[in-house]
Amino acid sequence: MIWVTWRQHRGQAIACLALLAALAVYAIIEGTSMRSAFSSDGLAGSCLARTQGTGCENGIGAFMGKFGSGVNIAFWSVALIVPGLIGVLVGGSLIARELEYGTWRLAWSQSVPRARWLAVKLALVTGGLIVLGAAMTAVIMWYRAPMDQLTGRLQHNAFDFEGLVLTAYILCAFGFAVLAGLLIRRSIPAMVAAFIPWLTIRLVIEFIFRDHFLAPLTTAMAASCYTQTGCGTGVGAVPQSTGRIGDLILGSKPGNLVSYQPPDRFWPFQFIEAGIFVALTAAALGATILLLRRRAAWSA
Amino acid sequence: MAEHDAGGNVPALRAERLGKRYGKVWGLRDCTLEVPVGAVAALVGPNGAGKTTLLEMIIGLLKPTEGQVSVFGETSRAGTAETLARVGYVAQDHPLYRDFTVADMFHLGHAMNPSWDRKLAVARMEALGIPLKRKVKSMSGGQQAQVSLTMALAKRAPLLVLDEPVSSLDPVARLEFMRDVMASAADSELTFLISSHVVSELERICDWLIILANGHVQLAGPADGLLAAHQLLTVPRDTPGAELPGTVIHRTDSDSPSYRHSTVLIRTDADQLDARSHPGWQVDPVSFEQLVLGYLQHQSTPLTHDDPAPAAQRPRPNTKEFTR
Numbered sequence: 001m002i003w004v005t006w007r008q009h010r011g012q013a014i015a016c017l018a019l020l021a022a023l024a025v026y027a028i029i030e031g032t033s034m035r036s037a038f039s040s041d042g043l044a045g046s047c048l049a050r051t052q053g054t055g056c057e058n059g060i061g062a063f064m065g066k067f068g069s070g071v072n073i074a075f076w077s078v079a080l081i082v083p084g085l086i087g088v089l090v091g092g093s094l095i096a097r098e099l100e101y102g103t104w105r106l107a108w109s110q111s112v113p114r115a116r117w118l119a120v121k122l123a124l125v126t127g128g129l130i131v132l133g134a135a136m137t138a139v140i141m142w143y144r145a146p147m148d149q150l151t152g153r154l155q156h157n158a159f160d161f162e163g164l165v166l167t168a169y170i171l172c173a174f175g176f177a178v179l180a181g182l183l184i185r186r187s188i189p190a191m192v193a194a195f196i197p198w199l200t201i202r203l204v205i206e207f208i209f210r211d212h213f214l215a216p217l218t219t220a221m222a223a224s225c226y227t228q229t230g231c232g233t234g235v236g237a238v239p240q241s242t243g244r245i246g247d248l249i250l251g252s253k254p255g256n257l258v259s260y261q262p263p264d265r266f267w268p269f270q271f272i273e274a275g276i277f278v279a280l281t282a283a284a285l286g287a288t289i290l291l292l293r294r295r296a297a298w299s300a
Numbered sequence: 301m302a303e304h305d306a307g308g309n310v311p312a313l314r315a316e317r318l319g320k321r322y323g324k325v326w327g328l329r330d331c332t333l334e335v336p337v338g339a340v341a342a343l344v345g346p347n348g349a350g351k352t353t354l355l356e357m358i359i360g361l362l363k364p365t366e367g368q369v370s371v372f373g374e375t376s377r378a379g380t381a382e383t384l385a386r387v388g389y390v391a392q393d394h395p396l397y398r399d400f401t402v403a404d405m406f407h408l409g410h411a412m413n414p415s416w417d418r419k420l421a422v423a424r425m426e427a428l429g430i431p432l433k434r435k436v437k438s439m440s441g442g443q444q445a446q447v448s449l450t451m452a453l454a455k456r457a458p459l460l461v462l463d464e465p466v467s468s469l470d471p472v473a474r475l476e477f478m479r480d481v482m483a484s485a486a487d488s489e490l491t492f493l494i495s496s497h498v499v500s501e502l503e504r505i506c507d508w509l510i511i512l513a514n515g516h517v518q519l520a521g522p523a524d525g526l527l528a529a530h531q532l533l534t535v536p537r538d539t540p541g542a543e544l545p546g547t548v549i550h551r552t553d554s555d556s557p558s559y560r561h562s563t564v565l566i567r568t569d570a571d572q573l574d575a576r577s578h579p580g581w582q583v584d585p586v587s588f589e590q591l592v593l594g595y596l597q598h599q600s601t602p603l604t605h606d607d608p609a610p611a612a613q614r615p616r617p618n619t620k621e622f623t624r
Contacts, residue, residue: 003411007404008397101398105391106448109359110412111455113379293379 001112001120009125012090016132019086023136027143034067038146060150067147076157079140083133083166084198087173090129092191094121095288096181115293122178122285129174133167140166152246153266156206163270168277173198175284182288182295201280205273213272216250216259310373312337312459312491313358318367320353326515327353331367333510333520335493337458340485342502342523343495344592345512351495352392354512355463358493359387371459385414388452388460393468394445396436402447403432406454413455421454442473446480453484462494466501474501481505503588511595518595523588530591533564534582550594565594 006013041059095118098104108114140161148158159165176194184190222243241249246263253259261269313335320328328350335341345351356362358369360376360383369376376383396405402425410416425432428446436444445465452460462481466474482505485492496502509526511519519526533544537560541548546568553562565586586594 001411004408007400007408011399102391102393102395103397105361105389106395106397106451109361109384109387109389109391110409111381111385111414112412113381113384115379116381 001117002124005121005124009090009128012093013128016086016090016128019082020132020135020139024139027139031143031145034143034146037063037066043146043150063146064150076160079157079161079166080202081199083169084173084195084202086132087129087170087175087198088177088191088194090125091174091177092181092194093187094125094178094181095292096185096187096190099181099185100187115289118289118292122289126171126174126285129170130167133170137162137164137166150245152248152263154248154261154263154269159210159266159269160206163267164274165270165277168274168281169198169202171281172201172277172284175281175288179284179288179291182291205276210269210273211248211250211261213269214261214265216261218253218257218259221252221256221258309336311335312339312372313341313493314370315354315358316367316369318354318357318369319365320350320357320362321365326365328357328512328515331512331517333517335491335508335510337372337491338489339508340482340492340506341494341508341510342499342506343493343510343512344499344502344596345495345497345518346596347497349512350515351497351512352463353515355389355461355493355495358459359389359461360384361389385455386457386459388455388457390445390448390452390460390462390465392463394448394465396444396447398435398437400436401432402430402434402436402439405436405447405451406432409451409454415456417454417456420456421450424450424453440473441469442476445469445473445477449477449480449484453490458489459491459493462492464495464497467496467498478505499589499592509588509592511592513596518598519591527586527588527591529569530565530567530586530594532584532586532590533566534584535562535564535578536580537561550598565590 041063043059043063098107104114107117141163144158144162148162151158153159153162173194176198177191180190180194181187184193219242221241240247241252241258242260248261248263250259250261311334313333315331315333318328318331319326331350331354343351343354353362357364357378358371358376360378360380363378371383371386374382374386376386397408400408406418406421409421410418422432424446428443430439430443430446434443436447439447445468449462449465452462465481466477469477478501481492481494484490485505494502494506507523509519509521509523510517530549531546535544537553537555539562541551544564544566546566549565549567551562551564554560
């Protein structure tokens with residue numbers, strides 16, 4: 001069964017490796033120049049060790065001007081869609097293709113019961129996707145490391161593809177597509193039917209729930225912001241209105257207060273968000289296993 | 301769980317009051333039949349008669365709603381490795397993975413079957429002149445059917461089930477495929493169950509006949525015995541049904557101006573017919589095809605068992621919905 005799974009998915013595996021290689025090439029080229037700029041702009045040394053307002057602003061401004069805007073938006077848009085595409089492309093064909101072409105009669109009439117056939121395939125393909133997700137995450141985290149020191153990792157364009165969530169996004173799209181494939185019995189419609197709810201959940205969590213996974217903290221606005229203009233809340237705003245680099249500013253409150261999420265909540269938030277997507281994956285795959293077993297009463 | 305006959309003969313296949321319901325519709329009902337070891341059995345019936353439903357329950361792809369199937373005395377349990385391993389299956393349209401090579405298909409057969417016979421598979425491809433490196437999608441329909449049959453044979457299962465194996469093939473490929481099945485049946489102890497809605501291709505190779513229509517078994521038994529038990533009568537058009545000896549299976553009335561007559565397929569034994577011979581009646585032996593057609597046209601009530609519901613009132617089985 002291991003060989004069978006490999007033989008049926010090797011095309012996808014090669015495509016994923018090619019994608020990973022392209023990502024790595026891009027990350028090495030861009031990451032290298034980002035690193036050299038990071039030191040030449042004078043950010044690597046003692047500058048960041050202190051809080052802002054000690055003369056780092058110009059260096060940060062120059063660095064963000066070079067790498068902050070275009071790259072991040074482009075990267076974020078692609079990163080939003082790509083994990084979902086990988087997941088639905090791999091998952092949408094897993095069962096649906098067998099039903100579409102009638103090969104389920106071949107696959108499930110060999111001496112391996114369909115429940116085991118499905119269990120082995122899901123285990124191996126899920127494992128492959130976890131490896132892919134982890135590798136992509138590692139590449140992106142290396143690439144973004146200098147930027148992350150300035151913006152923190154709770155910003156959308158850092159949080160969404162660092163840590164655990166990228167892998168969880170892929171798995172969730174995969175799980176949805178496998179289930180949709182069993183229900184719809186056609187690959188392409190199953191992929192579409194899985195991608196839409198995946199993207200919806202993904203965006204709703206990102207823009208509505210994530211900022212409130214844990215109750216935001218509140219602090220007094222930095223003294224410098226209190227007296228002068230130029231304290232921003234956006235990515236790379238220098239100086240930040242909390243006065244600390246890396247905080248995720250959520251908004252200002254009456255009385256010169258600022259609500260924010262501190263940078264040390266990156267991992268708790270990663271676990272919460274990845275947990276949600278992994279739970280959705282488990283629910284979809286569990287439903288698939290149960291349905292496929294019950295479908296023995298319905299032939300296919 | 302072995303179930304032995306009094307004589308110790310375990311049939312290759314036995315179905316007991318087997319039924320399958322899809323929602324509210326019965327795709328197959330009250331199906332009882334036996335196929336002895338070594339037989340080449342034809343399962344004939346129109347499209348939608350429940351043939352595929354019956355076959356899928358036999359091979360363990362489908363769980364019966366009621367009744368049970370046993371293969372060589374072992375009760376089949378859908379979706380278990382033991383049941384699946386006992387039956388080789390060539391599905392309708394002989395599905396194979398299109399981007400696989402023949403060698404890949406055999407590798408799959410080896411990976412998914414404990415008693416896979418690679419030598420047999422390779423030898424058959426050599427004999428047929430199909431290179432192992434050939435991709436499935438570049439092969440003709442006949443070659444694909446041959447690869448499917450080879451995979452079923454190499455599974456080394458004692459019972460082989462072929463679902464409409466030649467319906468998608470051209471006449472030459474049909475002939476070659478059937479010749480091949482016949483050769484495999486002749487030099488082995490294998491039992492074959494072959495479904496088809498085309499009768500002519502089965503006639504030469506089958507020695508056991510099962511006629512299925514409207515989800516019910518209409519007739520089942522050894523082909524010789526069934527042919528001997530039926531006669532084709534040609535009688536004057538106005539002959540009342542009560543005067544006909546035996547059970548009328550199907551009657552065709554002809555209004556030909558020269559001779560208004562009826563052709564009647566009856567089930568009777570020959571001695572009785574001779575004794576009651578009438579002048580002007582013509583008695584002919586029935587051919588395989590005439591027998592099957594007679595029963596398929598009959599269809600109105602099942603003959604082999606009691607069933608209170610006439611077929612006309614039963615909903616049409618719609619297995620196609622689940623096998624598209």
